[in-house]
Ligand code: VG1
């Protein structure tokens with residue numbers, strides 16, 4: 001039986017650049033595909049995990065270039081590490097939320113998710129790998145730290161030599177005591193969705209002449225959308241765009257935002273726009289929601305889902321509490337306050353929601369980066385968010401813009417934008433944040449754009465469940481009168497630095513609720529640039545993208 005004792009030991013020098021960022025290890029394909037690189041990372045994971053004897057793992061990815069090769073390496077190393085049973089999505093495919101659900105449902109000891117999410121794919125694109133624990137959520141900071149230090153002191157890895165596994169055929173096969181179970185990537189996920197939503201209601205809504213369009217961007221969600229939206233609910237097949245997963249995403253940048261998914265935005269400007277248009281990213285955890293001449297900001301989306309939770313059967317037992325990442329707009333806080341439930345503020349990255357979800361403190365959470373989710377999984381879930389919105393529209397029988405406008409009349413509108421500065425020189429990005437950090441203590445009480453700074457700090461998070469601390473999670477500057485600027489560096493890029501500047505402005509005046517966010521937030525954007533001295537330090541006089 002080729003368990004640990006029969007594995008071959010391959011000596012290798014340690015790689016010292018395998019530190020995980022906001023969402024796992026993310027690198028250029030040419031870095032991750034170099035000889036021994038993935039193997040050494042996996043060895044560091046296995047050494048840090050202390051898996052129970054005969055463990056079960058889930059494996060799958062978003063189908064990007066190198067997915068197929070990486071899955072086979074994982075299987076051979078899992079064998080060498082004494083893993084007994086691996087559950088893999090057919091063709092090595094699993095969306096991130098489906099993988100999280102599968103780990104939980106099958107009570108696996110964890111899983112490997114192969115994705116660089118919304119980053120471009122193909123041989124010149126990015127690849128990534130995450131380890132999720134038995135709870136279905138991304139490894140917590142203590143574990144990623146342990147994996148990183150293990151990766152720096154390794155002297156080699158253990159792997160079994162065995163023929164490639166056939167992942168195309170559904171079924172279970174045994175090789176020398178190692179069981180590989182190939183599953184339909186959609187089946188278990190669809191069942192979960194059936195428990196959370198009233199499929200008859202959604203079917204009737206479509207049958208009664210409503211229409212949904214879904215942009216899968218050649219990522220992994222195509223098969224999920226086909227099965228759930230088309231086969232089960234009766235949406236028109238022609239309304240699912242780019243539904244076949246491709247290793248290079250067909251040259252698309254699989255990021256569901258108005259810039260990269262502009263074709264969907266264009267569709268929504270037409271007079272015969274669908275009632276709901278949505279897009280997801282490469283690995284299926286993000287969502288963008290649109291309607292006729294209307295883009296729903298992610299911060300508004302989660303606030304409005306909370307306000308309309310009675311339309312979603314999955315929330316039939318109520319919502320205990322909610323959470324948002326720190327840079328996400330405070331629209332959610334306003335609804336939570338009205339409902340008298342707790343609203344937690346966490347650092348960026350889904351893993352920070354996991355303890356809150358696991359302990360039952362929250363049932364709904366989200367991020368400004370087009371991520372929304374609930375306690376059904378420990379990852380954000382793009383298609384779940386789409387089904388939530390279909391449910392709200394069907395139940396209320398109103399249009400998305402009408403629902404949003406009524407919401408803003410009650411709670412005010414949190415105008416929101418993220419400005420990203422792509423900086424070639426990573427050190428210049430660090431310098432902007434370091435400069436701000438130095439100035440933060442003196443900021444409160446000073447004037448900024450005609451108002452006074454009420455609070456300024458570098459966000460420090462203490463997890464209410466296990467007490468763990470996460471320091472330096474982003475600079476927040478809260479200005480009197482409902483404005484806020486947040487600065488942080490991206491932790492998912494693979495070259496240079498991306499400085500993210502998040503702008504928020506709360507508006508209560510009824511006649512100012514339907515303005516153009518670009519126009520409303522332009523002065524705050526300039527103020528943010530000046531306050532952080534961005535142009536002088538980086539040479540950039542304007543953001544590279546405004547989302
Ligand atoms: C970005 C987003 C963050 C999200 C992360 C992973 O991180 O800002 O909200 O959790 O991507 O998303 P950063 O560090 O680049 O700002 V994805 O869809 O990987 O899984």
Ligand code: CO
Pocket residue numbers: 096116117118281282283284285286
């Ligand atoms: Co993603």
